[in-house]
Amino acid sequence: MTIVVRQLMPDDKTPAFDLNTMTGLPLTPLRFARLLLTGAAGNLGRELRPRLKKYCDALRLSDREPLAGDLVPGEEFVRAGLGDAAAVQALAEGVAAIVHLGGVSTERPWEQILDGNIVGTYHLYEAARRCGVGRIVFASSNHVTGFYRQDEVIGPHDPVRPDGLYGLSKAFGENLAQLYWDRHRIETVSIRIGSSFPEPKDRRMLATWLSFDDLERLVVAALTAPVVGHTVIYGMSDNAATWWDNTTARHLGYRAQDSSERFRAALEARQPAPDRGDPAVIYQGGAFVRTGPFA
Ligand code: NAI
Ligand code: 15L
Numbered sequence: 001m002t003i004v005v006r007q008l009m010p011d012d013k014t015p016a017f018d019l020n021t022m023t024g025l026p027l028t029p030l031r032f033a034r035l036l037l038t039g040a041a042g043n044l045g046r047e048l049r050p051r052l053k054k055y056c057d058a059l060r061l062s063d064r065e066p067l068a069g070d071l072v073p074g075e076e077f078v079r080a081g082l083g084d085a086a087a088v089q090a091l092a093e094g095v096a097a098i099v100h101l102g103g104v105s106t107e108r109p110w111e112q113i114l115d116g117n118i119v120g121t122y123h124l125y126e127a128a129r130r131c132g133v134g135r136i137v138f139a140s141s142n143h144v145t146g147f148y149r150q151d152e153v154i155g156p157h158d159p160v161r162p163d164g165l166y167g168l169s170k171a172f173g174e175n176l177a178q179l180y181w182d183r184h185r186i187e188t189v190s191i192r193i194g195s196s197f198p199e200p201k202d203r204r205m206l207a208t209w210l211s212f213d214d215l216e217r218l219v220v221a222a223l224t225a226p227v228v229g230h231t232v233i234y235g236m237s238d239n240a241a242t243w244w245d246n247t248t249a250r251h252l253g254y255r256a257q258d259s260s261e262r263f264r265a266a267l268e269a270r271q272p273a274p275d276r277g278d279p280a281v282i283y284q285g286g287a288f289v290r291t292g293p294f295a
Contacts, residue, residue, distance in 0.1 A: 030224055032056040032096045038082070038124070039101030041065040044139070044196055044215065049075075051216045052099065055223070062091050063102060082120025085127075092127035097135040097223055100124055105141075107164045107291040117169035125180045133186065137222040140174055140190040142208060142234065143167030146285020148243070150207070155245040156192070156232035163285035164292055174232060181230040189222035189252065193235035194244075200260045203271055204286045207242055210235045211258035221254040228252065240264075243284050 035052055039045045040061035046068065053059050058074055061067060064081045071077055080087035082102050092098065103116035121138075128136060146163025148154050162168040170192075177188035194208030195201070196215050210218075214237045222228065233249035236242060238256035246254075274281040283289045 030055075032223070034058040034060060034095045035223075036060045036062065036091055036095040036098045037101065038062050038091070038098070039103065039139070040077070041067050042101060042105065044193075045101050047196075047212045047215065048099065048101070048219065052219070055220060056096075060091065060095060081115075082123060083115040085123045088120070088123040089127040089130060092124070092131040092133055095131070095133055097137070098124065098128060098133055099137045099139075099219060099223070101139045103139075104166060104169070107143075107166045107288055109292075109294045110165055113165050113169045117166070118172055121169075121173045121176055125176050125186070128186050129180065129184050135187040135189075135223065135228070136177065137219055138173055138177055138188050138190045140170045140192045140232070141167060142192050142194050142244075143285050143288050144171045144174065144192055146283060146288055148284050149282055150204075150243060150284055152284075153243055153245050156234065156248055163283065163289040167285065167288070174230075178230045187228045188230050189225075189228050190230065190232045191218060191222065191235040192232065192244075196235065200263050200267060202286075203267060203274060204280075206260045206264055206267065207236075207239055208284075208286075209237055209239055209260040209263075211237050211256075214238075214256045214258050217257065218252075218254045221252045225252045 032055060035056040037045060037048060037052055037059060040049055041063035049061060053074060058076060060076045062078045062080050067077050078091055080091060082088060103120055104113050143163050144160050144167050145154060146167050147161035160171045162171050174190045177190055180186040181188060194210050195205040196210040200206050200209040218235055231249050231252060233246050233252060234244035236244060237258040237260060239260045279289050280287045
């Protein structure tokens, strides 16, 4: 059977075809009535905020910090800490899918990681279960496998090797996603984001860089691929040198269109040759492998 769906246009307010009714399959619609974006005040949240609005009628934004700028029509903001179960439950009410960026994003003392990334992610999945949310896009991190070496190419099914408590907390989030798929049929795409910045900042990021445009492509693929179960994928652009093989996630249909290569010459001229004895050069996690403990 051929399924024809409407072309998605940024300003198109026409409701998408209901693929579930048409096919009897649990397919995800291409346009959402309401999406939730956590971590909306952060670096990637600020980037994704206007981009995600194109794919939904209402975009619920949340963070424990205030948002920059005024809300535009169709945006809602709920200020909430992820450690607050009742507040997180309210966030998930009436949303079709969640893009979960909120939480601690670097190596930090345990108490902060526990609150934002362990307890907070648990609250989010519980809220999704109680509210019947069908799919979550989870911002995991390459630091789940940061203790693999830079001379190895690994994939999403290799055993985790976190490079710190932060990476460990993201591995917990991925395990939680697997549990909620196996037990409760909540789908997740866990994106092990590499380094998503305007441009790569150092030699390591030539391998790990994810452009903002490719981030959008990947998040939209994760939201709209027909069937994902729990899929893990590394979030990277089409970089010439890479440590990650995403073959097992090809069903998402993500095709990166940017590459770090155009930054290489300037970066290598600017930065001295790497010290090959430095753990930050030996391991994929870079400086994270020697950050902390803080006590
Ligand atoms: P960020 O630190 O700029 O943003 C995170 C946001 O989460 C902040 O606005 C913060 O206020 C909020 N937050 C933290 N703890 C919270 C809590 N307990 N309750 C409610 N809100 C809380 O980080 P960024 O760069 O925007 O990253 C977004 C997500 O992507 C994070 O989960 C991060 O771990 C992940 N990621 C990002 C990468 C990157 O290159 N930017 C690479 C790998 C993963
Ligand atoms: C991450 O997980 C961090 O959130 C981000 O700030 C970067 O440092 C990135 O990893 C990286 O590995 O470059």
